[in-house]
Amino acid sequence: MIPAHPNSKYVASYEQPSGIREGETVSFQLPVMAWSDDGSALVAQAGKLVPATDVDGCIGFFESSLPQDVGVVPGGGWRAEVTEEDGTMWSAPVVAWMIKDGGWAVPVVGDLQGYPRHPKNLGRPCRIYHPDTEGAVGDGELPTMQDQTITALRNYDWLIRNTRDGLEEVGLYFESDTVTVRDGGYAIQVLCEEGFTPATSSEQPQTTETVTLPANSRFRRTE
Numbered sequence: 001m002i003p004a005h006p007n008s009k010y011v012a013s014y015e016q017p018s019g020i021r022e023g024e025t026v027s028f029q030l031p032v033m034a035w036s037d038d039g040s041a042l043v044a045q046a047g048k049l050v051p052a053t054d055v056d057g058c059i060g061f062f063e064s065s066l067p068q069d070v071g072v073v074p075g076g077g078w079r080a081e082v083t084e085e086d087g088t089m090w091s092a093p094v095v096a097w098m099i100k101d102g103g104w105a106v107p108v109v110g111d112l113q114g115y116p117r118h119p120k121n122l123g124r125p126c127r128i129y130h131p132d133t134e135g136a137v138g139d140g141e142l143p144t145m146q147d148q149t150i151t152a153l154r155n156y157d158w159l160i161r162n163t164r165d166g167l168e169e170v171g172l173y174f175e176s177d178t179v180t181v182r183d184g185g186y187a188i189q190v191l192c193e194e195g196f197t198p199a200t201s202s203e204q205p206q207t208t209e210t211v212t213l214p215a216n217s218r219f220r221r222t223e
Contacts, residue, residue, distance in 0.1 A: 001042070001049075002035045011064045012043055012052035020124070029064060030055065071099035080109040081127045094128065151200050152191040158199035 004010065011029040018024040030043040032052065041061055042049040052058055075094035083089050097105040107128055156170070159181060163169040171180040177188045195201040 001037060004032050004034050009064045010041065010061060012041055012055070012058055013060050013062065014055060014057040015059055016057040031069070032061070069098045070101045073097050073099065073105070075107070076130075077132065078107065078128060078130050080107065081129060083125045083127075085124070148192040151194055154199040155191045155193075155197045158197040162197075 010032040012032060013027065013029050015025045015027050018026045030045075030052065032041045033044050033049055034042045036042055036051070041052040043052045043055060044050075045055055052061070073096065075096050078094035079091050080094060081089060081091045092110050094107040094109050096108045098108055099105050109126075156172075156179075159170045159179075160167060163181065169182050172178075172188065173180065174188070178185045179188045179191060180186075190196050193200075
């Protein structure tokens with residue numbers, strides 16, 4: 001056996017079923033780790049060197065200009081969010097990060113069959129995220145905006161669009177939990193109330209620049 005030169009970039013190229021949809025394939029490469037005495041390329045599989053052609057789906061060899069793997073570190077809790085053609089989504093853990101000879105890292109995720117894949121080889125749009133830094137997407141679930149948030153945005157949007165100078169007359173002051181409209185103010189919670197503006201009432205929304213707000217005491221208007 002002749003070990004491959006440390007700077008060698010010869011790889012064996014493969015195509016295998018994706019494990020996602022019938023008839024769909026993914027492509028990947030394995031580095032040639034050594035050459036047998038008869039000149040056959042050897043790759044690492046299951047902790048040992050085997051002839052590259054013994055791995056299913058071998059389609060050839062070439063000298064790659066792509067970055068090579070030089071190390072691996074744990075996934076660290078990162079996840080991959082995959083979007084199917086019909087819009088449904090599923091997520092899987094990043095099981096490891098492959099360190100490239102250029103110094104950067106590439107995530108490795110498990111497909112639906114549990115095989116490790118590079119995200120781009122899953123055959124679907126894929127997003128990498130960490131649950132600790134943003135809203136986590138559960139398996140097959142999308143984050144949804146709460147009804148109160150939608151109501152608040154609609155009320156706030158109506159106030160801006162229906163005052164003469166827009167943002168110059170409407171303000172949010174979180175330190176005092178107040179929304180101001182011209183010279184008056186309301187408790188900021190009123191934005192979550194349906195009916196606070198025509199945008200969230202069953203009546204036809206007003207289209208003039210005159211703001212008419214409810215005088216109900218529960219809105220706690222302040223002057």
